[in-house]
Amino acid sequence: MKNRRKSEEMGPFYELNKLKRKAVIMLFEDSLTDEEIAKKLRRVPSTLYEWKKDPKFKAAQEQYKRLVVKKDFESKALRELVNLLNAKSEMVRLQTAITILKMSGMMSDNSTPELDKAKVRKANAEADIARWRADELTGKNKADDSTVLVDDIGDAEDE
Template structure:
């Protein structure tokens, strides 16, 4: 396991107020004005910190370490989708994401993914055509019922002897 303090070297070189500001900026729950007040500085001071290269580097390092803690859960979720999703498309996309992260191709495009998209499009077309056939049959049936009703009305209009 990599020591997180080594990954966050610049962050730990900063004073406590700047470290707190970086954490609060990352969490994105407070305005800059609220963050400045929390670290007992002015909004202008926080603005100046945000322009400082060392502060920016510390933000990048902190973000990387904070996000790294979410990666194992994301991989577990992708694995669960790849092996247990009811939709083949979802399974394929999850598997492609895992392979891409492992350095075996791109998530954005692959022959398998493109083929799956084509198959889905074909299935969508078949469904639309089937629905159109049903509507056409219903319309024909409704027309036949209307024609039959018209004939009955004509027969009823004929005077009896």
């Protein structure tokens, strides 16, 4: 648990000084205007404007947003997703399962069950072809009526 807490206390948000971290928090809460935030921080609005343009400050805002969402909503969202696995709609159940798999890292954003099955079929077909070619080279596939497949696409480019 100590290591987890330590890793959560790293990154751009924690690299900012206290004043800038306070600005990030107030900007996230979105209840004050930039001018009001600057006044509370005892800075002129142009200072806050300059901070907001800084890539490190922007990265800190993103990190803080992820931390708050994770802390406050991640477990609730996951519980809701688990409940949706029992939905009446097959499409809702499928989308829920895909979302959970993506969250767990078992499926990427550009992956679908159909695409994954197609990739497996392609890999199996390529393995079958490689096995057949190896058997052909060792003479295991020799028959009087055998056909030899030649891949000469690469040779045409060499000429």
